[in-house]
Amino acid sequence: MSQRNTAVTNQLTPATTAPAPDDCPLPEVLNLIGGKWSAQVLVELGNGPRRFTQLERAITGISRRMLTVSLRDLERNGLITRTVHPDSPPRVEYATTPLIEDIREPLEALTDWARLAAPAITAARRAYDGSADSHL
Amino acid sequence: MSQRNTAVTNQLTPATTAPAPDDCPLPEVLNLIGGKWSAQVLVELGNGPRRFTQLERAITGISRRMLTVSLRDLERNGLITRTVHPDSPPRVEYATTPLIEDIREPLEALTDWARLAAPAITAARRAYDGSADSHL
């Protein structure tokens, strides 16, 4: 029962976020939500509690496995909760915790910035890629 | 890529309506600075222009290669500039562009949150890892 995953190559266990005695907390935050799907899961759950398949349908392109991994990781870090309802067809609901309430706004600010800066970034990339001596 | 994420807070959408293509710009932002070192480079450059070796010394644990990679990436996306001064010992200076000025505050908010939430996150992790029936 209380099997710790000591293991070798279990790829379903949440990625243990590095302990890192580092003094800069920003990379740590980015590690929490920096995965390919975590941010989208958080955004979707920001709309309200969701069930597994709801999330699966809402987030286009995500696989069952990656959804599970992301959810476990977020749960482990206390950013979301997982509630199992003892129904005859299994029903599991995920919801955000109060912990993330405080970053909703900064995250939205980042999102707004992304929309605004997108053209400039694209332009910068083209300029960089197009210039002859960028690199080889 | 990616415009149009309407309806962030709509919980009333019936299941019958179209699933809304979720082209969320948040993951895009995180991709820009989500590397292992990019954020730290940005933070350090936030203190003012820096030379290559200054950055190398300031960011503990980074290798020459990763510093170069991060800098090139940030430069390509227009977030920093690279200026070569034709001196006898080569001198290259990196600096932030006005593009990132607008995310400085959200980023700092995230950093503040990280400091505040750190204990809760650690506790959540211990609770998760310690509980026998978490999974498996």
Place this chain on the structure above:
DNA sequence: CCGTATCCAAATCGATACTG
């Protein structure tokens, strides 16, 4: 001083198949 080139290890992601 400011990088590049190479090679290798590790983490991450995706597709598929199976289960209570």
Place this chain on the structure above:
DNA sequence: CAGTATCGATTTGGATACGG
């Protein structure tokens, strides 16, 4: 419905060593 198990492909990061 809500997951796990496995495997392989891709991406990323680190350790040198070399070069203008």
